[in-house]
Amino acid sequence: MTRRAILSPEKAVLGLLMRGPMHGYELYQKYATELGPIWRAGRSQVYAILKQLEETGQVAAQTEWQPSRPARKVYHLTPAGRQAFLDWVHQPVKSIHDIRVLFLAKIYFLRQLELGGLEELIAAQKAVCRERMQAIAQAAANLEPTDFAHLVSEFRYRQMEAILGWLDHCSRQFAVQGEST
Amino acid sequence: MTRRAILSPEKAVLGLLMRGPMHGYELYQKYATELGPIWRAGRSQVYAILKQLEETGQVAAQTEWQPSRPARKVYHLTPAGRQAFLDWVHQPVKSIHDIRVLFLAKIYFLRQLELGGLEELIAAQKAVCRERMQAIAQAAANLEPTDFAHLVSEFRYRQMEAILGWLDHCSRQFAVQGEST
DNA sequence: GGCCTCATGTAATCGGTTACATGATTAG
DNA sequence: CTAATCATGTAACCGATTACATGAGGCC
Numbered sequence: 001m002t003r004r005a006i007l008s009p010e011k012a013v014l015g016l017l018m019r020g021p022m023h024g025y026e027l028y029q030k031y032a033t034e035l036g037p038i039w040r041a042g043r044s045q046v047y048a049i050l051k052q053l054e055e056t057g058q059v060a061a062q063t064e065w066q067p068s069r070p071a072r073k074v075y076h077l078t079p080a081g082r083q084a085f086l087d088w089v090h091q092p093v094k095s096i097h098d099i100r101v102l103f104l105a106k107i108y109f110l111r112q113l114e115l116g117g118l119e120e121l122i123a124a125q126k127a128v129c130r131e132r133m134q135a136i137a138q139a140a141a142n143l144e145p146t147d148f149a150h151l152v153s154e155f156r157y158r159q160m161e162a163i164l165g166w167l168d169h170c171s172r173q174f175a176v177q178g179e180s181t
Numbered sequence: 182m183t184r185r186a187i188l189s190p191e192k193a194v195l196g197l198l199m200r201g202p203m204h205g206y207e208l209y210q211k212y213a214t215e216l217g218p219i220w221r222a223g224r225s226q227v228y229a230i231l232k233q234l235e236e237t238g239q240v241a242a243q244t245e246w247q248p249s250r251p252a253r254k255v256y257h258l259t260p261a262g263r264q265a266f267l268d269w270v271h272q273p274v275k276s277i278h279d280i281r282v283l284f285l286a287k288i289y290f291l292r293q294l295e296l297g298g299l300e301e302l303i304a305a306q307k308a309v310c311r312e313r314m315q316a317i318a319q320a321a322a323n324l325e326p327t328d329f330a331h332l333v334s335e336f337r338y339r340q341m342e343a344i345l346g347w348l349d350h351c352s353r354q355f356a357v358q359g360e361s362t
Numbered sequence: 363g364g365c366c367t368c369a370t371g372t373a374a375t376c377g378g379t380t381a382c383a384t385g386a387t388t389a390g
Numbered sequence: 391c392t393a394a395t396c397a398t399g400t401a402a403c404c405g406a407t408t409a410c411a412t413g414a415g416g417c418c
Contacts, residue, residue: 162343
């Protein structure tokens, strides 16, 4: 089967480095305050991710020596890392859980880095959500309304509905902002 | 710190045993088809949970020998296990994620085992959700609507709203069923 | 003197998934 | 002959959390 969905915040680390080079400690600080609330990671984990990204050639580092302070490793994106991030950030996601984590992070980065494609991402995500809603409704249609599985479907349907409403809210929000700039 | 929130389906295993004694293999079958969709667990995990529940005295087992088949260990609840389950099943949960997993399971068991207290649980859960919504709204009040954190709040608020709607739907559903019986 | 910040990492642990091992019986 | 079902478990691995180690400097 192997329907694994590795959910480690490596893309978020790449996203933070899109702003410019940073060393691990600083990166974690930024991470914890800005993205921590939606996509949590520990300090050790961030260091581990940086190490792994370095091994796979997505980031590179120079060591900076400073007097009477520990040396710091300043990381910057490689072209490969930059591309990996850009490929990721424009893709909509599938599950509700991914929307709560990955999609919010994508919005965050698209706005902050002013990359463009925000409207397109939201539109694409809406389409994905509508598909999922249809699938849920179809699955529920064959069930008795008293059935437990029907209750579960109802739950998921409503969750998706709420997300669609929120996506609309996002569209409107960004449209207004877009006009004023 | 240690704000551990172990989310392993041990309560669900106890819940299945509320129906009567079962051996591990059978329990997993029931688990996978009935609860698997909302609270997933692997086969090994279920065996591990049974072992752990036995060690903590919440279940006990007898080995049944049968000709030309592997022996089976038939588990049954101890009074402690029964009590642990009953304590758990009547408590509302805090997070959205827990509602998607734990709360749905609680509903499932309360209905199936006809334990009573369904209405009370739903009412208690509604109260918890309303509290969370107020907290979210209050946190968002101090933020600019263009702020990312505000968007996140908006998201969570709408999710909670949808859950409240669904809880109402549940109430109505069960009220109708209650009348007809 | 004790604690916080800066700065990096390793090691232990934990919960969960996947793979492996056994071995008889039955269905295709 | 092969695959699946019955029935139980162990072992390896993987991602994430927690604790530990180091060591200078500043604050109360």
